[in-house]
Amino acid sequence: MSRDRIIAEAEGVVQDLAAAITAPRDRECLPCYLDRVLHEVSCDGTHALTRHYRDSTAPAATALLQRLSRAGGHCDCEVLFNVYWATSDHVRSCEGVRLGSTQPCDLWFRRRRRMW
Numbered sequence: 001m002s003r004d005r006i007i008a009e010a011e012g013v014v015q016d017l018a019a020a021i022t023a024p025r026d027r028e029c030l031p032c033y034l035d036r037v038l039h040e041v042s043c044d045g046t047h048a049l050t051r052h053y054r055d056s057t058a059p060a061a062t063a064l065l066q067r068l069s070r071a072g073g074h075c076d077c078e079v080l081f082n083v084y085w086a087t088s089d090h091v092r093s094c095e096g097v098r099l100g101s102t103q104p105c106d107l108w109f110r111r112r113r114r115m116w
Helices: 003-022 030-037 048-057 064-070 076-083
Strands: 084-086 108-110
Touching: 030 048, 030 076, 030 084, 048 064, 048 076, 076 084
Parallel strands: none
Antiparallel strands: 084 108
16 A cells, blocks of 8 residues: 555545544534534634534524624634533533524523623
């Protein structure tokens, strides 16, 4: 087996693994998705994961990134720090949302920003 073929196969395995880790689960809400995936993948300072979630589950939510940014979620990790807060410290499975929704399940609440 040639060196180039080994490299190509290794890259394919890594890409398949990354796709499996970052794939939204059936009816998983955005905050549960980000909480789960950010334990495996570091935030890169962008909305890359949020954009992937939106494109995979709710492509019609074209204003999602702007809405999250206005609420203080300027990147994936800030969505969890500034926009959605867990209702409990206990780790539980996502309670699910309707197809196409970007709303949180009942495990999260939306933090309202204070304007000083």
